[in-house]
Amino acid sequence: MSMTGVRFIEEPARSIPVSAEYDVLVVGGGPSGLTAALAAAEDGLRVGLIESRSFVGGNMTIGLPVLGFLGQKGNQIIDGLPQKFIERLRRERDGASEHRPCPLHMGITLVEPEAVKTVALEMLIEAGVDVLFYTFFAGALVENDIIRGVVTESKTGRTAILAKVVIDCSGDADVAYSAGVPTEKGNADGGMQPPTLMFCLAGVDTDALRMSIANAPPEARTYLTDFIPAEYFGQNRQFIVVGMRELIAKAKAERGLEIPNERTIIITGLKKGEVWINMTRVKGTDGTNARSLTKGEIEGRAQIDDIVTYLVNYVPGFEKAYFTKTAPFLGIRETRRILGQYVMTQEDVLACKHFDDAIAVASYPIDIHRPSDDGCTLIWCGDCYDIPYRSLVPQKIGNLLVAGRSISATHEAMGAIRVMATCMAMGEAAGRAAKISVRGNRSPADIDIEELRRQQLDHGVYLRNPDGSRAGPPNRAAA
């Protein structure tokens, strides 16, 4: 028995087989892992990607729109691999919308989850990435502050995978944490944004929904604008509704329904009559703890019936709607963040900060589903802010990079950089940095950042000049 009352037993040391060896290993195949692997493999390095589930895409497969492609001034500020991915989804599978302006979210890009899984996997395979599903990262192999590889658990058993550089795209900083990199969780009180089990309804008359909002006389508006003017809905067939607070209050009062959210959040799907609902909310869940995750799944699922009853009985256009499915897993908004060579802060975001080592530009506002109540905090900065390379480089471990929602940022800054277009942009930068590191035989912390930025521009990544204009590829800028 330990001091904490937890019983421990000794696990005998054992030899485990080395199942693979790569130049670059990416852990996690979500938005950031996808682009990290594609960029790392772009000139022929041996790249592996392990994913605990049976598909790639991460949170891009749970019915969410991709946010972040358009900036607060309306222009596109994420390009490169994320843009290529969206274009291919649209071209080959009708699996993505264009980047649609949205007054609240700046830009929304609707994607079809099944198309995401298929196209992302095709791109990885074509790029020569060795994808390994059903494989859980179980521990980092560290010697003298160098990560030699990882231990994995799967049906195969326990094996080791070795790599020169590892990129942690687990969303939870699983690799960094296991390797001894200092990490933080949540706000000053340890509170983390609550997770949501997304679910899907069909049979929704989305035109009736949007026109009810657009045409309601001002005094009868059920849609307390929540920053999106009602007129917007008259012009847009694909949209996100965030609001209808008074309808929720009415449903609670009249029927005693339990709705864990102040706002009705409806996302139109790409298929006619289909919508995804982002309204369950399980406060107090810790996405790095299996027991807590299980509780989250149980409570999230239990919340669905009342939310469906509310939608069908109170929200226009839902009269004939019916439940079809939940997302494949509880969506986790926030867990660990690494402490890196630089910690991005709320001040950086709100000051639209430029960084000399910028590897991506972002513009999504600070958007925090508050850990302690049913509301949300939103803060805009009016323009774009840079993501510095140093926030992808963890303290302590020389040959590890982190991309996605667990980079080095405060709780508040993480609320802004967490959206999926930004995660894909960070992944692309991390993959390219890993490639430069392996090619040049230098630790990622010591690579020439100007070389990384040059390569980013050469590959069509959006970066800014000091005056805020788009930076051109170096060869073009010189001409």
Ligand SMILES: Cc1cc2nc3c(=O)[nH]c(=O)nc-3n(C[C@H](O)[C@H](O)[C@H](O)COP(=O)(O)OP(=O)(O)OC[C@H]3O[C@@H](n4cnc5c(N)ncnc54)[C@H](O)[C@@H]3O)c2cc1C
């Ligand atoms: C409910 C909800 C609503 C959101 N709404 C939006 C929205 O509308 N638009 C938007 O752009 N963003 C939204 N976000 C944010 C966004 O989805 C995430 O921040 C983003 O997907 C993070 O990307 P990532 O690559 O860091 O991690 P993830 O998308 O979480 O991907 C991580 C991947 O790593 C795998 N993995 C994790 N641990 C291991 C392990 N130990 N071993 C092997 N594999 C592992 C996972 O299976 C997963 O595939 C939302 C998030 C949630 C939860």
